[in-house]
Amino acid sequence: MKDGNGALCLKRLWVIVLLPLGLIIIGAARQSSAFCEFYANTVYPFMSGALNYLFSMTDISVAQIIIVAFAVFLAFYTLVTILSLIFRPQRLKKLLSYAINLVCIFSIVFFLFSVTCGINYYRPSFAEEEGIKVEEYTSSELEGLFNDLVSRLNAAKKDFNGSHRNFKENAALAEEYIKALAEKYPSLSGDYGPPKPVNFFGWMSYTNITGFFFPFTYEANVNDSAPAVSLPATMCHELAHLRGHMREDEANYIAYLACVESGNSEFVYSGLMLAYSHTASALYAEDPEAYSKAAANLDGDVKKDLADKREYWQKYEGAVADISDTVNDVYLKANNSKDGVKSYGRMVDLLLAEYRMKINETEENTNEG
Numbered sequence: 001m002k003d004g005n006g007a008l009c010l011k012r013l014w015v016i017v018l019l020p021l022g023l024i025i026i027g028a029a030r031q032s033s034a035f036c037e038f039y040a041n042t043v044y045p046f047m048s049g050a051l052n053y054l055f056s057m058t059d060i061s062v063a064q065i066i067i068v069a070f071a072v073f074l075a076f077y078t079l080v081t082i083l084s085l086i087f088r089p090q091r092l093k094k095l096l097s098y099a100i101n102l103v104c105i106f107s108i109v110f111f112l113f114s115v116t117c118g119i120n121y122y123r124p125s126f127a128e129e130e131g132i133k134v135e136e137y138t139s140s141e142l143e144g145l146f147n148d149l150v151s152r153l154n155a156a157k158k159d160f161n162g163s164h165r166n167f168k169e170n171a172a173l174a175e176e177y178i179k180a181l182a183e184k185y186p187s188l189s190g191d192y193g194p195p196k197p198v199n200f201f202g203w204m205s206y207t208n209i210t211g212f213f214f215p216f217t218y219e220a221n222v223n224d225s226a227p228a229v230s231l232p233a234t235m236c237h238e239l240a241h242l243r244g245h246m247r248e249d250e251a252n253y254i255a256y257l258a259c260v261e262s263g264n265s266e267f268v269y270s271g272l273m274l275a276y277s278h279t280a281s282a283l284y285a286e287d288p289e290a291y292s293k294a295a296a297n298l299d300g301d302v303k304k305d306l307a308d309k310r311e312y313w314q315k316y317e318g319a320v321a322d323i324s325d326t327v328n329d330v331y332l333k334a335n336n337s338k339d340g341v342k343s344y345g346r347m348v349d350l351l352l353a354e355y356r357m358k359i360n361e362t363e364e365n366t367n368e369g
Contacts, residue, residue: 015104018111025114029122036123044120044244045190052218052242056193059168061221063214064198077101117215117246126250127350129187137352143290145348145355146276146283147297153272154299160265162301164228170266171195171222174235177262178243181254188243188254195235197224205316210234213241227309232270233259249346252278256351273305275351282348 029036055062081098085091127134165173171194182188195211198204198221211222211234220238222231236255245251252274259271284291298306 012100012104016100016107019103019107022107022111022114022118025111026118026122029119033122033124036119039119040123040244044117047116048218048242048244049190049192052192055217055219059196061196061198061214061219062217063196063212063219063221064200066214066216068200112216116218117213117241117244120244120246123244125247126185126187126245126254127353130185132350132353134349134353135356137349139286139290141352141356142279142283142286142348143294144359145352146279146291147294148355149272149276149279149351150294150297153269153276153302154297156265156269156272157299157302157305160269164231164266167197167222167224167231168194170232171197171235173262173264173267174232174239174258177258177264177267178236178239178254181258181261182243185254185257187245188240190243192218192220192239192242195220195222195238197222199223199225205313208313208316211238213238213246218242227312229270229273229305229309232264232267233274236267236271237274250350252347253350256347273309275347278347279351 029039077098081094084094088094126132164170175192175194178188179191182190196219202225204223205225209223210226210230211220213220220235220242222234222238224231226234233255236258237251239258240251240254245254256271256275259267259274262268262271280291280295283294
């Protein structure tokens with residue numbers, strides 16, 4: 001390697017050092033809950049609040065622009081490298097330079113991810129911070145929860161007239177409802193902007209993704225092409241991530257709480273739909289007969305909404321969705337979600353904790369009466 005190229009490679013070595021530095025930060029988070037709590041309560045609120053304020057000055061998702069631009073750059077850079085390998089000399093040097101540049105890029109991205117949100121995957125859970133007691137559940141309790149959700153969903157459908165607000169109106173309401181929930185659950189406190197619409201030019205649904213939190217700009221992004229009935233709950237889910245709660249199961253539960261406690265019929269229905277879907281999956285896996293018997297009591301209009309949602313996502317089934325699920329599974333397992341995509345189903349444990357508490361309160365009131 002010539003001196004010029006060798007010097008250039010040496011100059012990049014400091015960037016590669018960011019990779020082990022990021023690993024050290026995540027390692028510290030794995031080992032020390034005190035470190036995670038300090039970060040979650042001091043560094044993260046300041047950093048996320050400042051950058052979210054900056055990027056909330058526009059309604060356009062900066063995350064979408066960055067992701068598309070990066071994908072175009074990477075494709076172009078790869079194509080140029082391939083052409084150089086075919087038509088120009090010094091192929092080994094060009095290939096080495098390409099590899100080093102990719103490692104540098106990965107090092108930067110991983111380090112930034114570590115300091116912007118990666119630590120939060122190891123912070124005490126929402127249940128731990130807010131004193132929610134999660135225990136093992138019985139089949140009868142699961143069935144009771146599911147029947148309760150069926151009844152509540154039927155009632156919510158009667159209250160909701162089926163007229164959905166536009167994205168911007170619901171986004172502002174979602175932020176308002178999460179703020180209101182923070183009065184009861186202090187770990188949700190913070191002043192942030194509303195979620196933003198994204199769809200990657202109509203292609204996002206092919207990935208089976210309804211929304212994502214982008215830590216480099218601290219934006220909550222929601223697929224505005226998804227079924228309208230899902231959008232309020234998805235908005236609240238991504239806003240939970242923005243507040244530092246990275247576990248998927250807990251972000252779902254926070255979204256459910258924000259929706260059902262909002263008093264807004266559209267949000268209540270959306271939140272109950274989310275809870276129903278996860279509980280239905282859990283009960284069906286454990287007792288298909290009990291699931292079928294309870295689900296038969298759903299209101300006809302609710303069944304239609306569920307069928308419409310299912311039909312929408314079936315249109316996008318395919319290789320892209322499968323790859324996206326695999327990538328998401330790997331990502332979750334790499335970030336302290338040992339069950340991978342199955343962790344989405346653990347929301348049921350939190351719903352059962354709430355259900356048990358309501359049952360106990362009812363029994364206590366009955367005994368007192």
